[in-house]
Amino acid sequence: MSILLRAEGLVAGWQRPATPALDLQVAAGEIVGLAGPNGVGKTTLLAAIAGRARVISGRLAISAGVRLALQTQEAPPVDGLPLSGRELLALTGATTDGLPTWLVERLGSRLDRLSGGQRHYLALWAVLAAPAELVLLDEPTNNLDAAGVLHLGQTLRQRAAAGAGILMVSHDAEFLAATCQRTLLLEASDVV
Amino acid sequence: MWFELFLVPFLTGLLLAIVLPLLGCYLRLRDEWLAALAYAHVAAAGALTGLVVGLPPVAGGMLAAALAGAGKRFAANRLAGGASYALLMLAGWSVAVLLAANQPLAERLAQALFDGQLYFADGRQLALVAGGTLLALCSLRALSGRLLLARLYPDLFRLRGLPLWPVQLGFDLLAAVLLALATMSLGVMATFALLFVSPWLAFRRGRSWRHGLLWAVLGAVLAYSGAFALALLIDQPFGPVLALLLVLLGVAFA
Numbered sequence: 001m002s003i004l005l006r007a008e009g010l011v012a013g014w015q016r017p018a019t020p021a022l023d024l025q026v027a028a029g030e031i032v033g034l035a036g037p038n039g040v041g042k043t044t045l046l047a048a049i050a051g052r053a054r055v056i057s058g059r060l061a062i063s064a065g066v067r068l069a070l071q072t073q074e075a076p077p078v079d080g081l082p083l084s085g086r087e088l089l090a091l092t093g094a095t096t097d098g099l100p101t102w103l104v105e106r107l108g109s110r111l112d113r114l115s116g117g118q119r120h121y122l123a124l125w126a127v128l129a130a131p132a133e134l135v136l137l138d139e140p141t142n143n144l145d146a147a148g149v150l151h152l153g154q155t156l157r158q159r160a161a162a163g164a165g166i167l168m169v170s171h172d173a174e175f176l177a178a179t180c181q182r183t184l185l186l187e188a189s190d191v192v
Numbered sequence: 193m194w195f196e197l198f199l200v201p202f203l204t205g206l207l208l209a210i211v212l213p214l215l216g217c218y219l220r221l222r223d224e225w226l227a228a229l230a231y232a233h234v235a236a237a238g239a240l241t242g243l244v245v246g247l248p249p250v251a252g253g254m255l256a257a258a259l260a261g262a263g264k265r266f267a268a269n270r271l272a273g274g275a276s277y278a279l280l281m282l283a284g285w286s287v288a289v290l291l292a293a294n295q296p297l298a299e300r301l302a303q304a305l306f307d308g309q310l311y312f313a314d315g316r317q318l319a320l321v322a323g324g325t326l327l328a329l330c331s332l333r334a335l336s337g338r339l340l341l342a343r344l345y346p347d348l349f350r351l352r353g354l355p356l357w358p359v360q361l362g363f364d365l366l367a368a369v370l371l372a373l374a375t376m377s378l379g380v381m382a383t384f385a386l387l388f389v390s391p392w393l394a395f396r397r398g399r400s401w402r403h404g405l406l407w408a409v410l411g412a413v414l415a416y417s418g419a420f421a422l423a424l425l426i427d428q429p430f431g432p433v434l435a436l437l438l439v440l441l442g443v444a445f446a
Contacts, residue, residue: 051350068351076344081221082398083340091341092348110399126345 002028004066004134004165005049009058012041012048017056019045020186026134026165031156033176034169036186042169045186046070046136049167062134069132073139076123078111085111085122094129098158100151117143121152128155135159137168141175153179197311202420204313205430207325208374209386209416213408214332215370216391218339218363223274227367228387230277232380233284234260235372236305240291240298249301250320254372256284261368265361308379308431310420317377324373331366335359340401382431386412389438393445415441 007024011017019041026032034042047053049060050070062068076088085107089096096104103121111119120143128135141149149172156179160166170176176183219225235253242252264276292302304312313321338359341348349356374383390411398404419434426433 050347052347070347070351072347078344080395082395082401082404083344084400087340087401088344091337092345108400132351 002063004028004063005167006061007049007058010045010048010060011056011058012044012053013056014044014053018053019048020188021058022184022186024167024184026167028133028163028165029160031160031166031168031180033180033183034167034186035171035173035176035183037188040186040188042186043073043138046072046138046167046169050136066134067132068134068136069127069130070136071124071127071138071140073142075120076111076126078119078123080112081110083111084108085114088122088126089129092126092130094126096129098129098155099125100147102147117145117148120144121148124152128159133164135164135166137166137170139170140168141170141172149175198424200315200318201311201313204318204321204377205310205416205420206413207318207321208378208383209412210409211325211328211370212374212383212386213390213394213412214405215328215367216387217394217405217408218332218336219367219387220391220395221339221343222363224277224367225388225391226274226277226281228371228384229380230280230284231257231260231368231371232375232383233281233288234368235284235375236302236380237284237287237291238372239305239376240288240295240302243298243301244291244295250317250373250376253376254369257368257372258365260284261364262361265357265364304379305375306380307429308377308382310378310382310430313377321373321377324370328366328370331362335363335366339363378434379431382434385431385435385438386416389442390415393442396446411441411445412438 003025005024005026007022009021009023010019011021012019022045024032034045036042044053048055049062050068085103088111096107103118103125106114106118111122114122124140128137140152144152153175156166156168168176168180216225216228219227235257238256239249239253241256243249260280264280288302288305291298342356342359346356371383378386390408393411394404394408398407415437416434419430419437422437423430423433
C-alpha cells in the first residue's frame with residue numbers, strides 16, 4: 001500500500017501551537033479516524049494538512065501528485081443562492097453515482113430549499129465524490145439521520161476500496177469504530 | 193434617420209440590458225452589489241477628469257474604473273465588508289461634483305452622466321458597447337464555475353494548486369470596465385437599476401443558477417424595452433422611467 005500522507009512530530013496551529021505533537025500516516029485504501037476532546041486541535045490538524053493552518057514544527061509530507069479533498073464544518077453559504085444540487089456537484093467534479101435515492105430525487109431543487117440534513121449530505125458528497133486520492137473529513141456525521149450515517153459509512157468503505165485514503169475527525173465513537181481501520185486519540189499532551 | 197435616432201440607442205441599451213443583469217448576478221454572489229454604484233461614480237469622475245485634461249471622456253471613465261477595480265484588491269484586508277465600495281463611491285461622487293462645479297465644460301457632461309444620455313448614443317458608442325458586451329459574455333462564461341467555486345469551496349483552489357487571484361482580479365477589472373461603459377450610456381442610476389433589481393429577483397425566484405441567470409436577463413430586457421418605448425411616448429427622461437419600471441417589477445414578483 002502506498003503512503004499518501006506522513007506526519008512526524010507534527011505540531012500545527014494558526015499563530016501558535018494548537019495541537020499536540022503527532023505521528024501519523026495514511027495509506028491508499030485506508031480509513032483513519034481522529035478522535036479527542038474539543039479544543040485538542042483535530043480541526044487545526046486537518047487544516048494544516050490542507051494548507052490552511054501552519055505547520056509549527058515537525059514534518060508533514062504528502063506524496064507527489066496526490067489530490068486532496070477537504071470537508072470542513074463550515075457549510076457552503078447557499079442561503080438565498082439559486083443553486084441546485086446538480087450544479088453544486090458539477091462545480092467540484094463530483095459524480096452522482098452512488099448518491100442515495102432520497103437525494104437523487106432532489107438534485108434539481110435549490111440547495112436552500114432542502115432540509116438541513118439533505119443539504120449537509122449534498123455538500124459533503126460534493127467533496128467526497130470529487131476526484132481526489134486523499135479525503136479529509138471534519139465531523140461528517142453532523143446533521144445526518146441514521147440512513148445518512150449508514151450510507152456515509154458504506155460510501156467511505158467503497159471509496160477506500162477504490163484506492164483513496166481517508167482521514168476523518170469525528171466525535172461519533174460508534175461511527176469511527178464501525179468505519180475506520182484505526183483511530184488515533186488526540187489528547188492535550190500526546191497522542192494515544 | 194429613424195435608424196440613427198432610435199435604433200442605435202435602443203440596441204446600445206439592449207446589449208447592456210442583457211449583460212448588466214448577468215454581471216449583477218455574479219456581484220450578488222460575491223455580496224458585492226454595491227460595486228455598481230462605486231464603479232459608476234468612479235467612472236463619472238474619471239470621464240470628467242478626462243474631459244478637463246483633454247482625454248476622451250470614455251477613456252477617462254474606463255481607465256479610472258479599471259484602476260479602482262485593480263487597486264481595491266491591494267487594500268482588501270483593510271477595507272473588508274464592502275467598505276472599499278462605499279469609499280470609492282464617495283470619492284467618485286465628490287470628485288465628479290467638484291469638477292462639475294468648477295469647470296463649465298464638465299458641468300454638462302456630469303449632468304448627462306448622472307441622468308443618462310442613451311438617446312444620444314451613436315454608432316461608435318454602439319460598437320464600443322457591443323465589443324464590451326461580447327468580451328463580458330465570454331469572460332463570464334469562462335469565469336462562472338470558478339466564481340461559484342470560490343464562493344462555496346474556496347479551499348479547493350489551494351488544494352488543487354490553482355491560483356485564485358487571477359479569477360478575482362479578472363472579475364474586478366471586467367466589472368469596473370463594463371460598469372464604466374454602461375454609465376457613459378445609461379447614466380449612474382439606470383445602470384445600477386439594471387444591475388441590481390432583476391438579479392435580486394432572480395436570486396429569489398430562480399430554481400437553479402442557470403434558471404436564475406435567465407430570469408435576470410429576461411426581467412431586465414422586458415423592463416428596458418418597456419421603459420425605452422414609454423419614455424419616448426410620454427416624453428420623459430429614460431433613466432427614471434426604467435428605474436421605476438424595475439422597482440414595480442421587483443415589488444410585483446419578489
